[in-house]
Amino acid sequence: MAENKTQPTDVSVEEFLAAVEHPKRREDGFELLDMMRNITGKEAVMWGPSIVGFGSYHYKYHSGREGDAAAVGFSPRKASLVLYGLIEGPDADRLLPELGKHKTSAACLYVNKLDDVDREILAEMIRAGYKHVTEEFHTP
Template identity: 60%
Template structure:
């Protein structure tokens, strides 16, 4: 059984964000931190060296691989902001049409800067993604 290599750390997420060298990424990270704390009701936790996560869920694949991961989160990268857990909820497809400039990866959403996005759509993506990961996927009725 393989475990997730990205685990929670004791690093303070606010200190991590303060150290982000790119001014726009740093400011956008502060907005995302507040937004994701608000929609999840969870404090920020660093997952590995660069992911700021909110909430935790347990996953188990048919292969036997299992572990814990952040329900939603983000990483301020050099080229963009990587957002995790926001594209999996059924409502995501329609919200992404409203979001504005973005790219999709295998499991994440990339935006260059929040100024290029509809923050209302982004907030709803975060809320729906969090609820989906916590309620529907990993705690079914």
């Protein structure tokens, strides 16, 4: 079975964020870094070349595929900020309508800039998403 391509690296999160070309995306990345660090109590780790992750969990699908992933995280992409681990928790359906301007996919939350969303709702989603993943998969 193929190994998960997105693995933790030793790349500096601060250096990665400082190199983000778009000034607002860079500023929002540093704000998310502080927010997620404070909420999770975990230090940020680069997962692959572009995901800033906090904590981790081990998953195993019914197909037999398994691996490790960041419990919550984000990536300051060119088109938008992509947030991971926030829309699968039990509170997500209740919180998403209150969040502000956003889009979702199967597992990701997309926001153009943090000024488009309610930061208190976002913090609650980070807290709930992290708790959900770490409790469901029994990881610290």
